[in-house]
Amino acid sequence: MAEQVISVKNTNIYQGANLVLQNVNFTIEAGEFVYLVGKTGTGKSSLLKTLYGELPLKEGDVQVAGFDISTLDWKTVPFLRRKLGVIFQDFNLLTDRNVYENLKFVLRATGWKDKGLMDDKINDVLEKVGLKSKSFKMPFEMSGGEQQRVDIARALLNSPKLILADEPTGNLDPGTSNEIMQLLTSISKDSQTAIVMATHDFMVIENFPSRILKTEKGAIMDSNVAEVVAEKL
Numbered sequence: 274m275a276e277q278v279i280s281v282k283n284t285n286i287y288q289g290a291n292l293v294l295q296n297v298n299f300t301i302e303a304g305e306f307v308y309l310v311g312k313t314g315t316g317k318s319s320l321l322k323t324l325y326g327e328l329p330l331k332e333g334d335v336q337v338a339g340f341d342i343s344t345l346d347w348k349t350v351p352f353l354r355r356k357l358g359v360i361f362q363d364f365n366l367l368t369d370r371n372v373y374e375n376l377k378f379v380l381r382a383t384g385w386k387d388k389g390l391m392d393d394k395i396n397d398v399l400e401k402v403g404l405k406s407k408s409f410k411m412p413f414e415m416s417g418g419e420q421q422r423v424d425i426a427r428a429l430l431n432s433p434k435l436i437l438a439d440e441p442t443g444n445l446d447p448g449t450s451n452e453i454m455q456l457l458t459s460i461s462k463d464s465q466t467a468i469v470m471a472t473h474d475f476m477v478i479e480n481f482p483s484r485i486l487k488t489e490k491g492a493i494m495d496s497n498v499a500e501v502v503a504e505k506l
């Protein structure tokens with residue numbers, strides 16, 4: 274049986290006192306690429322935040338990359354974060370330092386100390402995202418697509434089993450979105466990294482079809498490309 278990187282059973286997701294998603298059940302295996310779609314405000318980000326320990330889990334059984342999210346406390350969150358990569362729509366790079374320093378900052382924050390090993394790792398992830406020659410560029414000197422590649426490189430630093438991406442193509446034009454999708458799908462295939470990607474970009478889903486989960490009316494269910502395109506989710 275393939276390794277499960279996410280298991281969600283009988284889980285309710287809340288924002289404060291409000292129940293956002295009820296009785297959520299799904300599993301995701303190593304190397305799977307899964308889209309998370311649904312109308313705005315239906316709970317995609319809330320679900321992702323629960324998976325990476327940003328939103329407290331009140332009810333249910335959630336296992337992520339070997340961590341039991343129901344027993345997670347502030348001391349274990351950093352260890353969970355080392356096992357997964359998170360990518361956002363707005364890149365979230367540190368604007369006052371170059372690409373190399375952005376990546377080094379994350380390595381230091383996650384316990385790396387040896388300068389030689391850090392340099393090797395930074396070169397390795399920049400090569401994977403096609404930015405090896407840009408390590409001394411500042412974020413403001415780069416295009417949106419390049420900044421998103423840096424964000425992806427940052428997510429890869431600790432060789433995660435899982436990447437959670439919240440609308441990673443949301444700020445990009447269609448051509449650049451396709452390039453970013455090629456990169457993400459190849460990462461998922463080549464290194465058996467599971468990727469869960471929340472998106473409203475149904476053209477991306479048409480061009481790169483894969484398993485789809487949909488949030489609707491407080492529930493999560495399986496969907497498919499035809500439904501997503503018809504409903505323009």
Ligand SMILES: Nc1ncnc2c1ncn2[C@@H]1O[C@H](COP(=O)(O)OP(=O)(O)OP(=O)(O)O)[C@@H](O)[C@H]1O
Nearest residue numbers: 288289293311312313314315316317318319320488
């Ligand atoms: N920080 C918060 N505090 C309180 N309620 C919130 C918070 N963030 C989101 N919500 C509410 O939780 C519900 C789900 O929001 P969520 O952001 O998870 O939806 P979404 O599907 O990701 O939406 P979008 O597609 O617009 O990103 C919405 O009703 C929203 O108003």
